Amino acid sequence: MQHKVIDAKNVVIRFAGDSGDGMQLTGTLFANTSAVYGNELSTFPDYPAEIRAPQGTVSGVSGFQVHIASGEVNTPGDYCDMLVAMNPAALKANAKWCKRTAIILIDKDAFTDALIEKAGFKTKNPFTELGLDECKLIIAPITTLTEESLKDSGMDKKSIDRCKNMFTLGIAYFLFDRPLDYTFEYIEKKFGKKRPEMVEPNKKVLQDGYNYAANLQMIADTYYIAPAKLKKGTYRNITGNQATAWGLMAASEKSGLPLFCGSYPITPATEILQELAIHKYLGVKTLQAEDEIAAICMAIGAAFAGNLAVTTTSGPGLSLKSEALGLAVMTELPLVVVDVQRAGPSTGIPTKTEQTDLNQALYGRNGECPIPVLASHSPSNCFDAAFNAAKIALEHMTPVILLSEGFLGNGSEPWLIPHMADYPEIKPPFATKLSEDGTFHPFERDPETLVRKWAIPGQKNFEHRVGGLEKNHTGMLSSDPANHQMMVDERRAKVQKIADFIPELQVDGPEKGKLLVVGWGGTYGHILSAVSGVREAGKTLSRAHFDYIVPVPRNTKEILESFETVLVCELNSGQFAGYLRTLFPKANIVSFGKVQGQPFLVNELVDAINKEI
Amino acid sequence: MAILSFKDFKSNQEVRWCPGCGDHAVLASLQRALPQVSKACNYVRERYVVVSGIGCSSRLPYYMNTYGFHSIHGRATAIATGIKVANPWLTVWQACGDGDALAIGGNHFIHAIRRNIDINIILFNNQIYGLTKGQYSPTSKFGAVTKTSPYGTVEHPFNPGSLVLGAKGTFFARSLDVELALNQEIMTTGALHDGTSVIEMLTNCVIFNDGVYKNISDSSVRADRTIILRHGEKMIFGKNKDKGLVLDGLDLKVVTIGQDGYTIDDILVHDAHTENAGIHMMLAEMKYPDFPVALGVIRDVKDVTYDDGVRDQVKDVTAKAKIHCMDELLNSGSTWEVK
Numbered sequence: 002m003q004h005k006v007i008d009a010k011n012v013v014i015r016f017a018g019d020s021g022d023g024m025q026l027t028g029t030l031f032a033n034t035s036a037v038y039g040n041e042l043s044t045f046p047d048y049p050a051e052i053r054a055p056q057g058t059v060s061g062v063s064g065f066q067v068h069i070a071s072g073e074v075n076t077p078g079d080y081c082d083m084l085v086a087m088n089p090a091a092l093k094a095n096a097k098w099c100k101r102t103a104i105i106l107i108d109k110d111a112f113t114d115a116l117i118e119k120a121g122f123k124t125k126n127p128f129t130e131l132g133l134d135e136c137k138l139i140i141a142p143i144t145t146l147t148e149e150s151l152k153d154s155g156m157d158k159k160s161i162d163r164c165k166n167m168f169t170l171g172i173a174y175f176l177f178d179r180p181l182d183y184t185f186e187y188i189e190k191k192f193g194k195k196r197p198e199m200v201e202p203n204k205k206v207l208q209d210g211y212n213y214a215a216n217l218q219m220i221a222d223t224y225y226i227a228p229a230k231l232k233k234g235t236y237r238n239i240t241g242n243q244a245t246a247w248g249l250m251a252a253s254e255k256s257g258l259p260l261f262c263g264s265y266p267i268t269p270a271t272e273i274l275q276e277l278a279i280h281k282y283l284g285v286k287t288l289q290a291e292d293e294i295a296a297i298c299m300a301i302g303a304a305f306a307g308n309l310a311v312t313t314t315s316g317p318g319l320s321l322k323s324e325a326l327g328l329a330v331m332t333e334l335p336l337v338v339v340d341v342q343r344a345g346p347s348t349g350i351p352t353k354t355e356q357t358d359l360n361q362a363l364y365g366r367n368g369e370c371p372i373p374v375l376a377s378h379s380p381s382n383c384f385d386a387a388f389n390a391a392k393i394a395l396e397h398m399t400p401v402i403l404l405s406e407g408f409l410g411n412g413s414e415p416w417l418i419p420h421m422a423d424y425p426e427i428k429p430p431f432a433t434k435l436s437e438d439g440t441f442h443p444f445e446r447d448p449e450t451l452v453r454k455w456a457i458p459g460q461k462n463f464e465h466r467v468g469g470l471e472k473n474h475t476g477m478l479s480s481d482p483a484n485h486q487m488m489v490d491e492r493r494a495k496v497q498k499i500a501d502f503i504p505e506l507q508v509d510g511p512e513k514g515k516l517l518v519v520g521w522g523g524t525y526g527h528i529l530s531a532v533s534g535v536r537e538a539g540k541t542l543s544r545a546h547f548d549y550i551v552p553v554p555r556n557t558k559e560i561l562e563s564f565e566t567v568l569v570c571e572l573n574s575g576q577f578a579g580y581l582r583t584l585f586p587k588a589n590i591v592s593f594g595k596v597q598g599q600p601f602l603v604n605e606l607v608d609a610i611n612k613e614i
Numbered sequence: 615m616a617i618l619s620f621k622d623f624k625s626n627q628e629v630r631w632c633p634g635c636g637d638h639a640v641l642a643s644l645q646r647a648l649p650q651v652s653k654a655c656n657y658v659r660e661r662y663v664v665v666s667g668i669g670c671s672s673r674l675p676y677y678m679n680t681y682g683f684h685s686i687h688g689r690a691t692a693i694a695t696g697i698k699v700a701n702p703w704l705t706v707w708q709a710c711g712d713g714d715a716l717a718i719g720g721n722h723f724i725h726a727i728r729r730n731i732d733i734n735i736i737l738f739n740n741q742i743y744g745l746t747k748g749q750y751s752p753t754s755k756f757g758a759v760t761k762t763s764p765y766g767t768v769e770h771p772f773n774p775g776s777l778v779l780g781a782k783g784t785f786f787a788r789s790l791d792v793e794l795a796l797n798q799e800i801m802t803t804g805a806l807h808d809g810t811s812v813i814e815m816l817t818n819c820v821i822f823n824d825g826v827y828k829n830i831s832d833s834s835v836r837a838d839r840t841i842i843l844r845h846g847e848k849m850i851f852g853k854n855k856d857k858g859l860v861l862d863g864l865d866l867k868v869v870t871i872g873q874d875g876y877t878i879d880d881i882l883v884h885d886a887h888t889e890n891a892g893i894h895m896m897l898a899e900m901k902y903p904d905f906p907v908a909l910g911v912i913r914d915v916k917d918v919t920y921d922d923g924v925r926d927q928v929k930d931v932t933a934k935a936k937i938h939c940m941d942e943l944l945n946s947g948s949t950w951e952v953k
Binding site: 033036037039183186231232233234235236237238247250251254259261263280281282283284286288290291292294295296298299300301302303304305306307308310324325327328332418419420421458459460461462463464465466467468469470477478 | 625627658659660661663665668675676679680681682683684685686689692693694695696697698699700701703704721722725924927928931932934935937938939940941943944945947948949950951952953
């Protein structure tokens with residue numbers, strides 16, 4: 002076979018296997034190697050809720066998609082150029098994501114008649130059955146080769162079998178011309194101290210996989226993806242959940258307040274708590290509570306005591322926290338609630354992504370209970386979004402809901418490391434003066450911002466009581482009808498006035514015209530790609546993305562009413578579209594939604610946009 | 615430092631409990647205990663935070679001239695925990711009822727005790743939901759007739775003492791609303807205890823459960839039907855101080871000194887500091903008419919506290935840390951240059 006090096010600008014690779022096959026790690030290592038190599042990239046882990054679902058079944062398949070390019074990358078890619086399928090079930094579950102002529106690498110040893118049948122195939126030829134005849138197949142006996150590679154390692158068979166993913170990664174590195182150094186370093190770091198005997202076997206099996214692909218020339222083509230022309234600076238890879246944790250810590254540093262996180266483990270938000278728990282040396286306190294309600298209440302207690310208080314959760318947890326959120330609104334204490342959204346309702350599909358908690362964030366509480374709502378739009382943007390959420394909470398004395406998504410939390414991308422000097426100070430409105438009667442009036446407000454002052458226990462002569470009962474400005478209980486109306490109005494106006502402190506909505510494209518495509522949250526990259534695609538076809542349209550949902554930026558009305566049609570694309574049945582219609586009844590708002598537990602495909606967005614042009 | 619008096623702890627808010635409610639006595643006891651605590655520990659008033667949930671007793675923070683937080687039903691323990699972990703310098707008190715702490719807030723209650731976080735919980739136990747006007751609670755006696763159990767309850771009550779001890783509690787004390795001096799004594803001891811202190815106050819709800827403790831609290835019978843336990847003292851009770859507790863096999867037994875061959879030397883000495891919770895459990899579960907109801911500090915043992923654990927861990931990892939600020943963290947680990 003003639004070996005050819007293809008110069009590709011853009012490649013999407015999907016690693017798939019049993020949930021115990023280590024595909025998440027394989028994909029992550031491939032992504033990190035590509036990042037260090039200098040490619041732009043985006044990743045998308047797609048895994049089942051079960052930690053170890055029945056082996057060899059479609060329900061137990063875990064996937065990790067990575068999109069690498071020498072140019073701009075906005076999404077993890079719709080369809081893949083290469084699929085690694087460690088068994089027939091992985092092939093079956095992922096065939097629908099393959100391009101027509103994709104390369105498919107399989108472990109021949111796992112494609113036995115028994116496993117083909119277990120995966121639910123009706124014939125003994127899964128490729129034809131799935132309509133993959135035009136794909137290029139690379140059939141390698143990965144299990145056998147891994148065993149052969151490590152036969153002298155002294156490892157038992159089970160441990161050797163676990164190294165299949167490293168052998169596979171070696172093949173992928175050859176195919177896409179990636180250096181092995183990063184992975185070698187990873188292996189040394191991971192095993193070096195605790196299990197030094199594992200270092201050499203892991204390196205060997207990776208190198209053997211690479212050599213196998215190189216020597217046998219079994220692969221017709223390899224790919225060269227040139228490094229991207231990135232902005233100068235120092236980069237790192239970051240996942241959305243890690244960036245969220247770090248953004249909160251950055252706000253803690255900028256405000257000078259210790260960070261307290263009360264949280265309860267829940268997919269896909271748990272990594273934020275885990276990440277924060279590592280950084281106690283930067284003044285972070287984490288408390289794994291007995292339940293979701295305790296988690297937010299502990300955070301509210303910490304806020305009362307003067308910390309930057311945070312609670313992290315996903316949709317079902319947010320439901321449980323509703324009553325306490327109302328308490329935070331009523332006591333006007335700063336609090337950041339991060340909701341990493343997942344497919345609902347109820348337990349839903351915990352590991353799949355959605356934007357279906359928007360209405361819950363907007364309205365899910367008793368009484369008139371306004372809360373600022375922000376959204377993160379990419380894995381690395383989670384850092385800024387978390388920082389901004391904390392800044393608003395602390396400076397405006399209010400709970401803030403930050404909506405993230407499973408897609409963002411687990412996804413990763415290279416990130417130009419920011420400098421803390423470029424971030425603004427955070428200045429909470431600490432109480433310094435007593436009222437004329439010599440006591441502290443907790444609900445007296447700044448006339449401009451309507452923000453109350455924050456007196457923290459320990460401050461002499463500022464003793465006061467807060468609570469869930471309605472009060473007047475002095476802090477005395479009040480069920481006076483006029484006072485209640487005034488306090489309700491003030492709490493709402495206080496949140497609306499935050500619009501004066503956030504950036505205006507940016508329009509990508511003409512400021513008025515036929516079509517404005519609107520999104521919020523993690524659909525950012527897909528909408529950006531789709532709009533670019535439609536523009537390449539010679540059409541004119543504009544795009545705007547909302548990072549701030551409550552309140553909306555000041556210029557929102559003017560922008561939305563400047564277009565004949567506003568197409569709102571979101572991963573729900575039109576929640577943001579409905580919200581915008583309520584706020585701006587004159588705008589012509591059309592909704593395009595999808596609720597499948599999966600991100601948008603760029604293609605389906607292009608189709609939806611073309612229908613409106 | 616100025617010496618604080620009970621007046622310093624009285625707020626300007628009008629106390630709105632029903633006349634004759636047992637909660638008045640608990641409030642007065644706390645307002646008198648805190649000056650003693652302040653004197654003993656050199657505490658200033660701004661150091662105190664009083665937290666509550668929802669219910670009649672949860673109004674208490676409004677009547678205390680300290681920092682206060684009247685929160686939501688059942689969650690006071692979680693809020694108190696957050697306050698204490700955020701700032702361990704604060705001294706945190708919690709007021710809660712039997713429905714508040716043991717029904718809707720049961721989970722937080724047992725977990726605070728398990729963690730042994732240094733907060734002081736006053737559990738007002740009147741065996742009824744008062745603020746909602748008379749429904750049975752988790753401490754109502756089996757068969758209690760209330761608005762939601764017109765034919766009597768068919769469920770067993772919690773004994774708060776056994777719940778605390780079962781959750782590995784380090785401090786449990788009990789008193790009757792009318793025992794003002796004892797209340798102050800156990801509140802002070804509870805405040806000095808490092809860890810979760812649970813103080814059960816048997817309170818009378820004059821409207822919906824009037825007389826629920828009458829058979830032990832009435833002044834004519836109280837001495838014979840309750841026993842005040844003090845560490846290192848003999849377990850003696852009765853109007854004539856002639857009754858006492860002995861161990862009979864594996865059980866406690868009430869004896870009369872000078873009868874059946876029992877002398878003062880046979881009477882048990884209370885050891886609140888013993889690790890062994892078995893004897894504390896037996897004392898906490900004593901019920902009239904077979905036994906006197908135990909009052910006073912039943913258990914007071916030392917163990918590591920959650921807040922100290924958090925503080926020490928932060929100190930420890932900070933001392934070892936190579937990263938000291940966000941810029942260093944952002945640039946740590948795997949990074950690469952684009953030139």
